[in-house]
Amino acid sequence: MPVSERRVCRVLGQHRSTQRKVPRGADDEAALTEDIIALARQYGRYGYRRVTALLREAGWHVNRKRVERIWQREVLKVPQKQPKRGRLWLNDGSCIRLRPEYPGHVWSYDFVEGRTHDGRKFRILSIIDEASRECLALPVARRLRSEDVLAVLAELFVTRGPPAHIRSDNGPEFIANAVQQWLSQIGVKTLYITPGSPWENGYCESFNGSMRDELLNGEIFYTLAEAQILIEAWRRHYNTVRPHSSLGYRPPAPETATPPWLPSGSASLHLRPAMAAEAILH
Numbered sequence: 001m002p003v004s005e006r007r008v009c010r011v012l013g014q015h016r017s018t019q020r021k022v023p024r025g026a027d028d029e030a031a032l033t034e035d036i037i038a039l040a041r042q043y044g045r046y047g048y049r050r051v052t053a054l055l056r057e058a059g060w061h062v063n064r065k066r067v068e069r070i071w072q073r074e075v076l077k078v079p080q081k082q083p084k085r086g087r088l089w090l091n092d093g094s095c096i097r098l099r100p101e102y103p104g105h106v107w108s109y110d111f112v113e114g115r116t117h118d119g120r121k122f123r124i125l126s127i128i129d130e131a132s133r134e135c136l137a138l139p140v141a142r143r144l145r146s147e148d149v150l151a152v153l154a155e156l157f158v159t160r161g162p163p164a165h166i167r168s169d170n171g172p173e174f175i176a177n178a179v180q181q182w183l184s185q186i187g188v189k190t191l192y193i194t195p196g197s198p199w200e201n202g203y204c205e206s207f208n209g210s211m212r213d214e215l216l217n218g219e220i221f222y223t224l225a226e227a228q229i230l231i232e233a234w235r236r237h238y239n240t241v242r243p244h245s246s247l248g249y250r251p252p253a254p255e256t257a258t259p260p261w262l263p264s265g266s267a268s269l270h271l272r273p274a275m276a277a278e279a280i281l282h
Helices: 005-012 016-020 029-042 048-057 064-073 146-160 177-186 198-214 224-240
Strands: 106-115 121-129 135-137 165-168 189-192
Touching (some): 005 016, 029 048, 029 064, 106 198, 121 146, 121 198, 121 224, 135 146, 146 177, 165 198, 177 189
Parallel strands (some): 106 165
Antiparallel strands (some): 106 121, 121 135
8 A cells, every 4th residue: 555654653553663673583592592402401301490490590591481482492392291199188178198397397218219231120218308308318229128227317317417207108118116116216206108108208209200200211220339329419419400399499408519410411501610510420
């Protein structure tokens, strides 16, 4: 139509500068995309929210929606996990299990099983603080008996002090008379979940699922010593670097970093050096 741009903008109520402005992307779009892809490659089980937290920790001033847009544009996705399970509830709507109120209030522990490349089994004893979500210990051995559990707990009690309660399932290593008597003498109350109800130990089950999902399912352990080193490295990474969704995407214990010992993998060159692994563990 033979109408000037000025008249069309006046009729539509549109400012002429918006009509003439040529849209262009941000100057750092390519660098940010490269970092997002690098983090998604390094931490394959992290979604865009956790990646956003890592980017901010690395020095990026980035909006979560911008990361989500790039995430969708690059077709990055996390495979769907298994469906969530409900918890047991009382008739009045309150949850059966004791909820942690402060760090050191409730600890929980459980066993996780893995295998080395030759098919031989090994066991991992995961001990976490339910309030802070910090992983306190991850001892690895071919066999872990009740006396081994006592030895690990004794070392933690010396360095951190005993908790008020400790939660576990009804495994023979946890209900052994020696374990119960020793904990009773120290003043630690035991919380045993209902048999066949692992969701009552939800904090530890969630931690074990993350460890299996992010580490055990993606690593080949040729020796027990290699498994011990990599699992301990992942524990330090979990405590000091890994963003935790229930903690506002902050790591459980960032103050314990000395410096972070990250799992294997390489980060983008745009990330600050502290975000890159100091040792290649593969």
